Amino acid sequence: MAHMKAVQLVAHGAAGQFKLAELPDPQPTRGEVVVQVYACGLNHLDLWVEEGALPMPIKLPRVPGCEIAGRIIAPGEGVTGWKEGDRVAIQSNIFCGQCEFCQRGQESLCLNSVMVGVERDGGFAERVVVPERALVRLPDQVGFETSAALSLAGSTAMHMLTSRAKVNAGDWVLVMGGSSGVGSAAIQIAKQLGARVIATGSNEAKRNLALKLGAEQTVDTKNESWPAEVRKITEKRGADLIVEHIGGKVLEMAFNCLARGGTIVTCGATAGRDVNLNLWPFFVKEQRLVGSYGRNRIDLVHTLEWAASDRLKPVTDRVFPLAETPRAFAVLRDRAVLGKLVIRVATS
Numbered sequence: 177m178a179h180m181k182a183v184q185l186v187a188h189g190a191a192g193q194f195k196l197a198e199l200p201d202p203q204p205t206r207g208e209v210v211v212q213v214y215a216c217g218l219n220h221l222d223l224w225v226e227e228g229a230l231p232m233p234i235k236l237p238r239v240p241g242c243e244i245a246g247r248i249i250a251p252g253e254g255v256t257g258w259k260e261g262d263r264v265a266i267q268s269n270i271f272c273g274q275c276e277f278c279q280r281g282q283e284s285l286c287l288n289s290v291m292v293g294v295e296r297d298g299g300f301a302e303r304v305v306v307p308e309r310a311l312v313r314l315p316d317q318v319g320f321e322t323s324a325a326l327s328l329a330g331s332t333a334m335h336m337l338t339s340r341a342k343v344n345a346g347d348w349v350l351v352m353g354g355s356s357g358v359g360s361a362a363i364q365i366a367k368q369l370g371a372r373v374i375a376t377g378s379n380e381a382k383r384n385l386a387l388k389l390g391a392e393q394t395v396d397t398k399n400e401s402w403p404a405e406v407r408k409i410t411e412k413r414g415a416d417l418i419v420e421h422i423g424g425k426v427l428e429m430a431f432n433c434l435a436r437g438g439t440i441v442t443c444g445a446t447a448g449r450d451v452n453l454n455l456w457p458f459f460v461k462e463q464r465l466v467g468s469y470g471r472n473r474i475d476l477v478h479t480l481e482w483a484a485s486d487r488l489k490p491v492t493d494r495v496f497p498l499a500e501t502p503r504a505f506a507v508l509r510d511r512a513v514l515g516k517l518v519i520r521v522a523t524s
C-alpha cells in the first residue's frame with residue numbers, strides 16, 4: 177500500500193507533541209473523495225486541538241489542519257459531479273446534508289457536524305479523505321495558498337456579516353482584532369458593503385494593517401478607554417455593528433460603545449467564555465447579541481467568489497513546509513503573527 181507524509185498530534189499539552197509520520201494512503205468509502213493537499217491554513221482552533229481544550233474528546237493520534245485546499249485525486253464510488261484533477265476547497269464543518277437544518281441550507285447548525293482536523297484527520301498531510309458534500313470548487317483565479325489563508329476565517333466573517341447580521345451602507349462597523357483572520361476579512365467585507373469601519377489593534381503594526389485593509393479609524397485596546405474612543409469617532413452614536421470574537425471582558429466593554437438598536441455578532445471567546453451583561457441598557461436600547469458558528473456552504477462559495485474578483489484578499493504572514501508544522505504552531509501560540517500562517521504541502 178502506498179504511503180503519505182502527515183503531521184500527527186500524539187499528545188496534548190500547551191505545546192503539544194507532534195510526529196512527522198508515514199501513514200497509509202487514505203481510502204475513500206462511498207461518497208468520499210481523496211484530495212491531494214496543496215495548502216492548509218493554521219487557526220486558533222488548531223491550538224485548542226493541540227491543548228485538548230475543546231468540549232469534544234479528540235482521539236489521538238490525530239492529523240490536525242482544517243483549512244484545506246487541493247486537488248481531487250481519487251473520487252470514490254458513487255461520487256457525482258467531481259472528477260480527478262478538480263481544484264477544491266474543503267468546508268471544515270462537514271455537515272450531514274440530511275438533518276432539518278442542512279435541508280434549509282443552515283449547515284452551520286447541522287446536528288451531525290464533524291470537524292475536519294479535529295474529529296477526523298485533516299490537512300497537515302499529503303492527502304485527506306472527505307465526503308464530496310464538503311467540497312467547494314476553487315475558482316481558477318484563486319490559488320491554493322490564497323484559499324488556505326481565507327476559506328475558514330473568511331467564510332466565518334462572511335457568515336457573521338451577511339447571514340447572521342446585516343450591514344447597511346453608512347453603518348459604523350467596529351471590528352475587534354482587525355489584524356486577525358476573522359478581523360482582516362471582516363474589515364474588507366464590511367467596507368465593501370458600504371460601512372464605515374473602525375478596527376481595534378493592540379499594537380501599531382496591527383492597527384496599520386487594519387488601515388491598509390480599509391478601516392478608516394483604529395483604536396488601541398491596550399488603552400482602557402477604547403470604547404470612549406469609539407464613541408468619539410462616531411460622534412457619540414456608537415457602532416451599529418460590532419464584530420466580536422474575543423469574549424470575556426472585551427465583549428462586556430464592547431456594549432459601552434454599541435449604538436441604540438445596534439448588534440454585536442460574536443463567533444469566539446478566546447479571552448473568556450463568561451460575561452456579565454447588564455440587561456437594563458440592553459433592552460432599553462433594543463440591542464442584539466447574536467451568536468455565529470462556522471459557516472453555511474453558501475458563505476464559503478461567496479468567500480471564494482469574492483477572492484476570485486479580488487474583493488477579498490488574504491493577509492499571509494508566513495508560509496511553512498509540511499515538516500515545519502510544529503514550528504508554525506509555536507509561532508501561532510506566541511502570537512507573533514500578523515495575518516495567517518499557511519502550510520505549503522505541495523507546489524502547484
Ligand SMILES: [Zn+2]
Pocket residue numbers: 271272273274275276277278285286287288289
Ligand atoms: Zn445536518
